[in-house]
Amino acid sequence: MKQGYGHKDKAVRILITGGTGLLGAALQYFAPGDIACFSVYYPERPLPLPLPFPMRAADVSNPEQMRSIFAWARPDLVIHTAAIGSVDYAQSHGDETAMVNVGGTKVVAELCRIFQAAVVYISSNAVFDGENPLYAETDPVNPINRYGRLKVDAEDVIRNSGVPWAIVRPILMYGWPYPGERDNPVVWWVRSLESGKGIKVVDNVFSKPLSVWSCAEAVWTIVRRSAAGIYHIAGRDHISLYEFALVTAEVFDLNPRLIEPVPDSYFPEIAPRPRDTSFDTTKMETELGLKPQGVKEGLAYMKSRRPPDDEK
Ligand SMILES: NC(=O)c1ccc[n+]([C@@H]2O[C@H](COP(=O)([O-])OP(=O)(O)OC[C@H]3O[C@@H](n4cnc5c(N)ncnc54)[C@H](OP(=O)(O)O)[C@@H]3O)[C@@H](O)[C@H]2O)c1
Numbered sequence: 120m121k122q123g124y125g126h127k128d129k130a131v132r133i134l135i136t137g138g139t140g141l142l143g144a145a146l147q148y149f150a151p152g153d154i155a156c157f158s159v160y161y162p163e164r165p166l167p168l169p170l171p172f173p174m175r176a177a178d179v180s181n182p183e184q185m186r187s188i189f190a191w192a193r194p195d196l197v198i199h200t201a202a203i204g205s206v207d208y209a210q211s212h213g214d215e216t217a218m219v220n221v222g223g224t225k226v227v228a229e230l231c232r233i234f235q236a237a238v239v240y241i242s243s244n245a246v247f248d249g250e251n252p253l254y255a256e257t258d259p260v261n262p263i264n265r266y267g268r269l270k271v272d273a274e275d276v277i278r279n280s281g282v283p284w285a286i287v288r289p290i291l292m293y294g295w296p297y298p299g300e301r302d303n304p305v306v307w308w309v310r311s312l313e314s315g316k317g318i319k320v321v322d323n324v325f326s327k328p329l330s331v332w333s334c335a336e337a338v339w340t341i342v343r344r345s346a347a348g349i350y351h352i353a354g355r356d357h358i359s360l361y362e363f364a365l366v367t368a369e370v371f372d373l374n375p376r377l378i379e380p381v382p383d384s385y386f387p388e389i390a391p392r393p394r395d396t397s398f399d400t401t402k403m404e405t406e407l408g409l410k411p412q413g414v415k416e417g418l419a420y421m422k423s424r425r426p427p428d429d430e431k
Contacts (some may be wrong), residue, residue, distance in 0.1 A: 131155060133342070134194035134236075136227065137201030138174050139166065139297040142241060142289070145335040146198060147171045151343065157192035159185075159201065167298045179223035182230075189230045196237040198338060199227045202273075204301060206245065209266035210390035217269055224273040228280035237283040239341060243270045244290040244326075244353075249393025252325070253357075256288075256349040256402055264390045285341050287334075290353045290398055293417070294331030295426055305421065308364050312373035322361035322380035325395040327353035330417035333409075340407045351398035355411035363414060370418040 131154055137143040138158025147170050150156050156172040163176035175191060177184035179201045202220045203209055209216040224240065231238045245267035246260040262268045277284045293305040311318045329352060337352045358366075361380040368375040383392060400411050 132157070132193055132195050134158065134188070134192040134197045135172075136179050136197065136199045136223075138170065138172075139300055140200055140204070141292060141294055141296050141300065141303065141331050142334055142338075143198075143200045144170060144297045144300075145294060145331040146200070146338060149332065149335040149339060151339060154342075157188075157194065159188050161201070170297075180218050180226060182226050185226050185230055189234045189236075194234065194236045196239065196342060197227055197231055198239045198241070198342070199224065200241045202241070203266075206264055206266040206390045206392070209269065210264055213265050216265065217272075220266075220269045221272045221276065224276045228276050228282065231282040232280060235282075237285075237345075238277060238280065239285045239287060239338060240273065240277040241338075242274050242286050242288045243267065244288055244351075244396040244398065245393065246271050246274065246288065247393060247396045249396045252395040252397040253399040254351065254396060255399040256351055263393055266390070267393075283345075283347060285347050286349045287338055287341065288349065288351050288398070289329055289334045289337075290351075290396065291326045291328045292331045292334055293328055294421055295424065295429065304360065304364075305367055305418070308367050308378075309371050309373065312368055312371070312377055315374075315377070317377045317379060318364070319379045319381045319385060320361045320364040321383045321385070322359045323382050323394065324392055325357060325359050325397055326363070327355065327357050327397045327400075327411070328363055328414050328417070329354045330412060330420060332420065333412045333417065337403065337407060337409055340409060344407070346407065350403060350407065351400060352403055352409075353398040353400050353411060354417060355400075355413045357397050358414065366414050367418055370415060371422055 135158040139160040158174045159177050177188045203216045248261040293303050364378050
């Protein structure tokens with residue numbers, strides 16, 4: 120795929136799917152000033168917090184609803200973040216997840232073709248089996264759970280869509296979710312430790328945790344440069360989830376003795392997780408000019424941005 124988004128020099132009207140999601144909301148807060156954003160959220164409900172750009176409700180897997188969204192936003196480019204993101208939910212609700220994560224991606228790709236828009240698709244580290252880190256963009260995929268298999272299928276939809284595309288694969292993201300949206304491990308750890316509850320955290324699964332703000336910066340860099348192809352986006356520190364929880368306790372001034380390390384076999388009921396899908400970040404650093412952020416720095420930033428009404 121050649122660099123650039125083909126028929127248009129610069130994407131100035133951007134449609135974000137998953138607008139109230141962790142990444143979808145961060146993308147809006149960090150949008151470059153000269154870009155007009157529009158976003159889609161779902162399901163239709165009163166939104167408790169205003170977001171910076173106009174939003175409309177639509178089911179991403181519904182072609183008619185999404186066609187009217189495209190007609191409203193007239194995007195040059197779509198950042199497609201909307202998905203069922205829970206690995207465990209995807210494992211037990213395979214058909215529903217396929218309809219949203221793959222079916223929704225087909226709807227978005229087809230409308231991009233009709234409306235002559237480019238697409239940046241948000242995929243996942245879950246496309247890898249975790250046996251041979253660090254993963255580069257050229258490494259073969261081999262997912263080990265349903266969520267990962269559906270991400271591979273959705274990537275194929277994007278690659279074969281005939282529209283200019285980039286695929287972004289973020290790894291374990293943390294940050295404050297929009298009210299009522301899915302928690303991430305850091306939020307759960309902070310709330311548990313603040314209420315004096317002991318937690319068990321896996322010490323044999325490794326990652327390079329990524330703050331959602333760093334991910335948003337990377338996506339906007341890709342958009343600004345009309346970068347095409349696959350990009351792995353990750354933080355700097357290559358650590359176990361247990362070590363990550365300890366740093367979280369340190370940064371948030373919470374009691375680390377409440378954190379107990381356990382192996383992943385302690386949680387037999389959850390979907391299989393790859394042991395270590397951490398990324399090689401060479402392409403992100405050299406092509407996009409981005410420096411991966413350490414977890415201490417990312418967590419300190421998260422602490423400084425805590426919503427005032429977040430329950431303590
Ligand atoms: N978070 C991570 O650690 C991580 C890591 C790697 C990749 N990813 C991928 O990155 C993307 C963004 O992740 P995220 O953490 O921002 O996810 P998220 O917070 O769960 O946001 C996803 C959004 O998609 C919306 N959505 C779900 N079904 C929909 C439908 N049928 N129609 C329209 N919107 C729908 C959700 O709305 P409701 O919640 O209101 O249903 C939610 O707002 C996802 O594709 C995810 O798979 C995430």
